Each structure stands twice: as structure tokens, then as C-alpha cells.
Amino acid sequence: MDRALYIFYKDLNMHHQLEEVAGSFEILPFFLWSEWLNQDVDDTPSLRYRLALAKRFNDTVLPQGVNLLTGDVDIPEIISVCQLYKINDVFMRKHYEPREKEFQERLVEELTSFGIKCVLLEGYTAVPVGAVLKSDGTPYVKFTPYYHKWRTKLCASKRRKVEVNWTLQGLVPPILDDSSHVFVEEDFKALGKFLTKGWQHYSTERNYPYLDSTSHASALINHGGIAVSDLISHLLSLPVHDEIEAFIRQLAWRDFYITVLWYFPYSEDQNFDRRKKVNWSNQAMDFFVWCQGQTGYPIVDAAMNCLYDTGRMHNRLRMIVSSFLTKDLLITWKEGANWFKEHLIDYDLALNVGGWQWAASTGADSVPYFRIFNPIIQSEKYDPHGVFIQKHIDMLHGVATDRIHEPQKYGVPYFAQYVDHRLTQKNIGQYFQKVTITKN
Ligand SMILES: Cc1cc2nc3c(=O)[nH]c(=O)nc-3n(C[C@H](O)[C@H](O)[C@H](O)COP(=O)(O)OP(=O)(O)OC[C@H]3O[C@@H](n4cnc5c(N)ncnc54)[C@H](O)[C@@H]3O)c2cc1C
Incomplete structure (x- = not known):
């Protein structure tokens, strides 16, 4: 049986989806790790999580003695592996971020120039x-x-059960992090x-x-x-x-x-709706207060503390904090998206940019500019008993339910409200109305 290289990337544990390949080849499993593809970061909760999944795959799916090949690699290294192990067929799932697209186009082109066939499989969506x-x-x-x-x-x-012939017994085990297991x-x-x-x-x-x-x-x-x-x-x-x-x-x-x-690959770092020009104020201090969870709005602060402490944030809270950053503090969604990239375990470029541009009213099918989440009403509605707030803000432990959403109003010691939402709601409403729409 011929050998094929299967490049795992953000599709670990999809090994059982190898129907297209498994019957015809012995498979050499290769785990792609590239700082460039990882958007130039090398140690974030989401990347550690992916490494933990790779380790789990290595330890529980691959048979004893077979290990994922890995390392910070680019295409020349993949070609070298193919040449070393006499491989003429390479498979990888198709991925969709701008850098991934560029990488995979180069991969196919360069492998082809060496006479190696490269097939990109669907399945990530x-x-x-x-x-x-x-x-x-x-x-x-x-x-x-x-x-x-x-x-x-x-x-x-219904997927049929596939027996995979993994190849290359006894390769040196890769160094994979499992701190996030x-x-x-x-x-x-x-x-x-x-x-x-x-x-x-x-x-x-x-x-x-x-x-x-x-x-x-x-x-x-x-x-x-x-x-x-x-x-x-x-x-x-x-x-x-x-x-x-x-x-x-x-x-x-x-x-x-x-x-x-x-x-629309430009929307990775530009407004999806390019006709919208927003003059963000981008004050460093405002951003700092938001990141630190010290806005004086308990639901916003609890959500930011939760993200920092656990790497997780509920969807409702993502909507509240992203609205607060972009509309109450007038900070570009790109800053918020970047903070999420550094802290979210489930970080994904497309979903993150999509979510942030939705909140900032600059995206595809985004919320209208005049819809600004009121952090007090949201808090009363979605955390009515203050259970989530109390879990993530020590200062508000034991505060009565009817006071926890706006503690300052009742003299409960807490950070002062950094901005007056009622005022910004009014001002920012006007501000967003002034968005310049220029004809393309
Ligand atoms: C500002 C902002 C940033 C976000 N950044 C990310 C991100 O980096 N990574 C990420 O996975 N999600 C992101 N989301 C979407 C959403 O918050 C998460 O997918 C969801 O909270 C994950 O929890 P869950 O799997 O328990 O969700 P569930 O409610 O169980 O949803 C199931 C699945 O549906 C999909 N999904 C649910 N809601 C959304 C949504 N609003 N947009 C896109 N897909 C959705 C996800 O794949 C999710 O796992 C973001 C949302 C916002 C508003």
C-alpha cells in the first residue's frame, strides 16, 4: 500500500473522517503548527487548547509507537518529509481564513511542482x-x-467505520502541551x-x-x-x-x-461595510478600564473578569461587553477582537471578527447602529439574581439582588460608573447617525 501524508491542523480527531483516504493508503499523520498561520501569536489559551487536543489525539487515537510529526513548519519542510518518506499524495482539510487560503494555495502549487499530488478535503464547515x-x-x-x-x-x-493504517512506527514523540487538557x-x-x-x-x-x-x-x-x-x-x-x-x-x-x-477577506481588519467610516476615540485609558473589569457596570466587569480568569465568555456577555466597548467607550472593534484573541479558549478569527463587527454595526447583517445594549437592563434581565455577577466580583458578594445591577445607586461600595450610559446612549446614537456613507 502507498503512503500518504495527512496534514492535521484545526481538525484533530476528525481521523474517523478519513474515508476518502484510508482505504487506499497507509497514513503518515502530520500536525501542522505554524506561528504565521496562528496569526503571529504563540502562547494563547486557544493555542494551548489546540495543542492539548493534539496530545490527546496522539495518546489516545494513534496506536502505540506511531506519533504525530510536528514542529513550526512551512511548506519546504512538508516537501522534505514527503521526499524522505517517498510520499506522492498529501491530504489536508480545506480551511478558510485569509492566511490559510494563501498557505493552501502555495501548498498545492509547490507540491505539484515536485510531482506530489495534494488534495484539499471539505469538512471543516x-x-x-x-x-x-x-x-x-x-x-x-x-x-x-x-x-x-x-x-x-x-x-x-452515517459515517462508516474506517480502519486507518497509520504508518511509521517509532518516530520520536512530538512536544505537545497538555496544560489545557x-x-x-x-x-x-x-x-x-x-x-x-x-x-x-x-x-x-x-x-x-x-x-x-x-x-x-x-x-x-x-x-x-x-x-x-x-x-x-x-x-x-x-x-x-x-x-x-x-x-x-x-x-x-x-x-x-x-x-x-x-x-470578503479584507473584513479581517477593516469594516465589512466599507462605506462606514467611524471616528473611534480609542482612548487607551478607556480600553484599560474595560479590560480590567472596572467600568462600574457589574455585568460588564463580571464578564471581563470571567474571560480573564477562565478563558471563556457566554455569548450574551460577549454581546454586552462588545457593545459597551464600541458604543459606550467608542473604541474600535479591532481592539476588542484582539483582546478576545489573546484570551478566549474558543477563539476563531471568522467568528470573532463576525461577532465584533455585528456589535459595532459595521459587519454583515450586524445590529443597527442605534441598538446599544443597556448594561443595567441586560443585567437585570439575564442575571436577575446576580448569581453570575457574584461569582466573578468578590466586592459584590452578599449584595441584595435588587441592588447588585447598579450598586452605586444604593451606596454599595463599588467602582464609579466610568461613563454614564444614558448620556452616551444619546450621544453615540447621534454619532452613529453621522456615519458617512459614500457611494462606491
Ligand atoms: C463579540 C463576539 C465575539 C465572538 N467570538 C467568538 C470566537 O472567537 N469563537 C467562537 O467560537 N465564537 C465566538 N462568538 C460566538 C459565540 O459567542 C460562541 O460561539 C458561543 O458563545 C460558544 O458557546 P457554546 O458553544 O456553548 O454556544 P452554543 O449556544 O451551544 O452554540 C453552539 C455553536 O453554535 C455556534 N454559534 C453560536 N452562537 C454563535 C454566534 N453568535 N456566532 C457564530 N457562531 C455561533 C458556535 O459554533 C457554537 O459552538 C463571538 C460572539 C461575539 C458576540
Whole structure:
């Protein structure tokens, strides 16, 4: 049997999706780690998480004596491995970020020039990017019509069990971090619980951070601990239920944002809607106060503390803090996105930029400029008993429920409100109305 190189990247544990390859080749597993592809950071919670998944894969999936080959590599090293082990076929899943696209185009071109065949496989998204387009062949930039078409493309595919012939016994084990294995195991456990019966109250409970009733699937999906298509196949095999549909709809947002970034790569660091010119104030002190969780708005501060301490943040809280940074403090979404990149375990470029531009009203299908989350109302509504706030702000332990959302009003010792939301709501509303729309 010929040997093929399989390049794992953000798709660890998708080994069982190797139907396309496993029957015909012995597989040399290669784990791609590149600082350039990692957007020039080398030690963040999300990267440590990915390394922990790689270690888990190495230790639990590969047979004794076979190890993932890895290292900070570029294409010449991949070519050298192919030449060393007489490999003429290389497989990798297709990835969609701008740098990934550039890398994979070069990979195919350079391997081909050495007579090595390189095949890029689908599977990182639930539905292949490019399979959900408008009738005129252009990409959707509104979620709802995208979702309706995307939904028609889903089908439960029963994967056959594949026996993989891993090759190259006895290679030196790679150095893989497993300091984040606790988070990985926590996530597998939480997802298992969610899939057993947690989904039953998904739509009613998913907005309440203190209930912790979402799936915890994001980091596993983004780093390849599970394949989103397998997750969807499982959901479709369950009895039809509105709650399952609500969850599947959320998964569509992931494909939507990945698609938007693929077709509009400039939106990685520019407003998706290029006609919107926003004059951010970008005051360093304002940003510092937000990062430190000292805005004086307990729900914002608790969310920022939670992110810093745990690497996690509930979706509702991401919406609240991103609105606060971009609209109350007038700091560009890029600063917030960067802070999230450095701290989130489930960090993903497309979803992060999509979420931030949504909040800043500069993105595809984003919130209208006049919708500014009121941190006190949000707090009263989504953390009514202050359970989440008390968990992440020691100073507010034991404060009565009716005082915890705006402690200053009742003389409870706490940071002063850094900005007056009622005023900024008014001013920023005007400010955003003045956004200059210039015709292209
Ligand atoms: C400012 C901002 C930044 C964000 N940054 C990221 C990020 O870096 N990485 C990331 O994975 N998600 C990001 N999100 C989306 C969302 O907050 C997380 O996907 C979600 O909180 C993950 O928790 P969960 O898996 O328990 O969610 P669940 O509610 O269980 O959702 C299931 C899955 O659906 C997808 N999903 C759910 N909500 C969204 C959404 N709003 N946008 C896109 N996909 C969604 C995710 O894949 C998620 O794992 C961001 C949202 C905002 C507002």
C-alpha cells in the first residue's frame, strides 16, 4: 500500500473522517503548527487548547509507537518529509481564513511542482463554503436567507467505520502541551451532557449566563476536537424538535461568518461595510478600564473578569461587553477582537471578527447602529439574581439582588460608573447617525 501524508491542523480527531483516504493508503499523520498561520501569536489559551487536543489525539487515537510529526513548519519542510518518506499524495482539510487560503494555495502549487499530488478535503464547515450562494452566484451577506438555503443542504450522513493504517512506527514523540487538557475534558463532558438532554431547554435558557446551559461545543469545533458535520448528523438522528432546530440554527452562524470572511477577506481588519467610516476615540485609558473589569457596570466587569480568569465568555456577555466597548467607550472593534484573541479558549478569527463587527454595526447583517445594549437592563434581565455577577466580583458578594445591577445607586461600595450610559446612549446614537456613507 502507498503512503500518504495527512496534514492535521484545526481538525484533530476528525481521523474517523478519513474515508476518502484510508482505504487506499497507509497514513503518515502530520500536525501542522505554524506561528504565521496562528496569526503571529504563540502562547494563547486557544493555542494551548489546540495543542492539548493534539496530545490527546496522539495518546489516545494513534496506536502505540506511531506519533504525530510536528514542529513550526512551512511548506519546504512538508516537501522534505514527503521526499524522505517517498510520499506522492498529501491530504489536508480545506480551511478558510485569509492566511490559510494563501498557505493552501502555495501548498498545492509547490507540491505539484515536485510531482506530489495534494488534495484539499471539505469538512471543516457543516456545509462546504461556496455551496450556499444566492441564485446569481454571489455570497449571502444576510443571515436569514443564508440560513434557509444552508438548512436545505444538511443531511444526516452515517459515517462508516474506517480502519486507518497509520504508518511509521517509532518516530520520536512530538512536544505537545497538555496544560489545557482539563478544559478539553470539561468541554467533552459538557457537550455530552448537552447532547443527552441539555438541548431540551436550549432556546429558553441559552441567553442566561448563570444557567450555563449552552453546549460548550465552540472550542472543540474550532480546534477540531469534533467535526461539526458529525455533531449535526447526531442532531438530525434525534426526534425532530424545535429545540434541536434552534441549536442547529446557531451552528449556521458559524458557517455564515466563515463564508463571509472567505468572500470578503479584507473584513479581517477593516469594516465589512466599507462605506462606514467611524471616528473611534480609542482612548487607551478607556480600553484599560474595560479590560480590567472596572467600568462600574457589574455585568460588564463580571464578564471581563470571567474571560480573564477562565478563558471563556457566554455569548450574551460577549454581546454586552462588545457593545459597551464600541458604543459606550467608542473604541474600535479591532481592539476588542484582539483582546478576545489573546484570551478566549474558543477563539476563531471568522467568528470573532463576525461577532465584533455585528456589535459595532459595521459587519454583515450586524445590529443597527442605534441598538446599544443597556448594561443595567441586560443585567437585570439575564442575571436577575446576580448569581453570575457574584461569582466573578468578590466586592459584590452578599449584595441584595435588587441592588447588585447598579450598586452605586444604593451606596454599595463599588467602582464609579466610568461613563454614564444614558448620556452616551444619546450621544453615540447621534454619532452613529453621522456615519458617512459614500457611494462606491
Ligand atoms: C463579540 C463576539 C465575539 C465572538 N467570538 C467568538 C470566537 O472567537 N469563537 C467562537 O467560537 N465564537 C465566538 N462568538 C460566538 C459565540 O459567542 C460562541 O460561539 C458561543 O458563545 C460558544 O458557546 P457554546 O458553544 O456553548 O454556544 P452554543 O449556544 O451551544 O452554540 C453552539 C455553536 O453554535 C455556534 N454559534 C453560536 N452562537 C454563535 C454566534 N453568535 N456566532 C457564530 N457562531 C455561533 C458556535 O459554533 C457554537 O459552538 C463571538 C460572539 C461575539 C458576540
